[in-house]
Amino acid sequence: MDRNKIGKWLKQPAKMANKYSLNAVYFCTGCGIIEIPPVITARWDAERFGIIPVATPRQGNLFMITGYVSLKTLRAIIRTYEQMPDPKYTVGFGSCPINGGMYWDSYNTIKHLDRYIPVDGWIAGCMPRPEAVFIGVTHLWTLIEKDMANGYLRYREHYDQYRGNQEKLLGKLDWPPLYATGIAQKEIAA
Amino acid sequence: MVATVAQCVLLPVLGIVIGLFFLGLYRKIMARLHWRYGPPLIQPVIDILRLFFQGGMSHGAVFDFGLVLSLAGAMAIILFIPFAQWCPLQGSGGMLVILYLMLLMPLGTALSGGEAANPNASIGISRKLILALGYEVPLLLILLSVMSYYSTISIVDIVRGQQASVWALFSWPLALPGIAYILILPAVLGVRPFDTTTAPQEISSGPLVEYGGKYLAFEHIIHALSLFLGISLFVNLFLGGAANPIVFFVKILVVFVACVCINAVFPRLRIEQAVSYLWKWPTAIAFLGLVVVSLVK
Numbered sequence: 001m002d003r004n005k006i007g008k009w010l011k012q013p014a015k016m017a018n019k020y021s022l023n024a025v026y027f028c029t030g031c032g033i034i035e036i037p038p039v040i041t042a043r044w045d046a047e048r049f050g051i052i053p054v055a056t057p058r059q060g061n062l063f064m065i066t067g068y069v070s071l072k073t074l075r076a077i078i079r080t081y082e083q084m085p086d087p088k089y090t091v092g093f094g095s096c097p098i099n100g101g102m103y104w105d106s107y108n109t110i111k112h113l114d115r116y117i118p119v120d121g122w123i124a125g126c127m128p129r130p131e132a133v134f135i136g137v138t139h140l141w142t143l144i145e146k147d148m149a150n151g152y153l154r155y156r157e158h159y160d161q162y163r164g165n166q167e168k169l170l171g172k173l174d175w176p177p178l179y180a181t182g183i184a185q186k187e188i189a190a
Numbered sequence: 191m192v193a194t195v196a197q198c199v200l201l202p203v204l205g206i207v208i209g210l211f212f213l214g215l216y217r218k219i220m221a222r223l224h225w226r227y228g229p230p231l232i233q234p235v236i237d238i239l240r241l242f243f244q245g246g247m248s249h250g251a252v253f254d255f256g257l258v259l260s261l262a263g264a265m266a267i268i269l270f271i272p273f274a275q276w277c278p279l280q281g282s283g284g285m286l287v288i289l290y291l292m293l294l295m296p297l298g299t300a301l302s303g304g305e306a307a308n309p310n311a312s313i314g315i316s317r318k319l320i321l322a323l324g325y326e327v328p329l330l331l332i333l334l335s336v337m338s339y340y341s342t343i344s345i346v347d348i349v350r351g352q353q354a355s356v357w358a359l360f361s362w363p364l365a366l367p368g369i370a371y372i373l374i375l376p377a378v379l380g381v382r383p384f385d386t387t388t389a390p391q392e393i394s395s396g397p398l399v400e401y402g403g404k405y406l407a408f409e410h411i412i413h414a415l416s417l418f419l420g421i422s423l424f425v426n427l428f429l430g431g432a433a434n435p436i437v438f439f440v441k442i443l444v445v446f447v448a449c450v451c452i453n454a455v456f457p458r459l460r461i462e463q464a465v466s467y468l469w470k471w472p473t474a475i476a477f478l479g480l481v482v483v484s485l486v487k
Contacts, residue, residue, distance in 0.1 A: 014243040021240040041226075055395045
């Protein structure tokens with residue numbers, strides 16, 4: 001460990017621990033997942049930054065969506081995201097979650113992931129190289145340091161809009177809302 | 191009196207620290223064997239710190255209770271197993287208490303994981319109990335032969351008997367049980383070839399599938415303690431314990447590193463392969479050892 005960081009560790013242990021222990025839930029929606037095995041295995045070794053894949057959303061705090069998002073997958077993505085405990089960070093990987101990428105005119109994929117769940121950062125490219133993942137991670141560190149990786153707070157704050165967007169696209173959702181919505185929220189406030 | 195109370199408080203803390211060090215060392219050694227750089231040695235501590243600051247959710251009263259039971263069982267055994275010359279509760283029960291208390295860790299995890307009602311957790315629990323059934327048979331035979339050779343149930347007396355003469359592993363009647371213990375040690379610890387219980391790739395880390403936040407942090411601590419306990423039991427029974435804590439620490443470190451290096455090259459066994467292995471060679475060797483000991487005695 002870097003000796004200069006000991007002061008930071010004593011001052012803000014939660015933030016530092018969040019930074020250096022990113023347990024990733026890789027949501028392999030499309031071709032992007034092919035870049036993840038080199039990242040986590042011997043060639044590029046993400047474990048030296050404290051990044052390891054975990055098997056269930058309950059244990060993770062980094063949610064990576066690798067590839068295009070079809071309507072059917074979006075349901076699973078939303079449910080997985082809602083099962084992860086706070087604080088959690090979402091990263092969209094590749095062109096497709098950003099703006100549709102090569103599926104820009106497809107009838108069955110969504111074009112902007114951040115309308116449906118909050119996204120803290122993007123790794124652009126088709127495909128991004130494993131080095132790009134590490135650059136993305138160092139950017140995420142900076143964001144966590146400056147309290148700017150606050151997607152989970154935005155989700156809570158604007159849950160009405162997110163849920164509205166989800167329902168507009170997918171029709172009626174067959175799971176209960178994560179936070180109080182609409183009228184209920186106003187009642188609590190009153 | 192004061193010394194005993196101080197030991198009762200400090201030994202579990204020492205156990206947790208050594209166990210977490212072992213977890214970090216495990217990841218580092220595995221990384222070096224893969225020709226990777228690997229995580230920093232304190233990575234498990236960082237993970238646990240992060241999990242304590244992350245919000246988890248409970249799945250009911252039994253979920254919390256099983257976790258506490260498991261942790262309490264692990265911490266209680268530490269008081270009965272000598273760490274070098276320190277063994278605060280040496281007057282009471284010895285090996286028999288250890289045998290009973292060792293059941294609390296898997297049972298607590300099974301209760302707690304079962305409460306979450308996830309199918310993966312159920313599969314993991316059934317695998318854990320089947321594996322326990324597999325290694326308990328040779329383990330009981332081994333402990334029986336050690337106890338009948340030294341004709342005592344007190345683990346402190348067993349350590350003293352070895353320090354008076356020679357380590358049990360190198361004394362000829364107990365060499366066979368010692369070899370059998372080495373063969374089942376990874377199953378007792380739940381490391382590589384026998385990590386079917388918490389296989390992340392097959393059953394989403396088994397009983398731990400619904401754990402998050404501080405609950406998962408406690409599970410990590412229990413895992414660290416179980417590593418420490420399994421190895422210190424082996425060192426006390428077959429490698430002659432130790433006269434001072436530093437020698438004891440070096441002994442458990444050597445056993446652990448050897449265990450990791452051997453097991454890093456094996457792929458994971460299926461559960462029926464694990465049980466058929468455990469009931470074949472280790473059981474046969476342990477049984478032969480018991481016959482030899484009873485003839486010698």
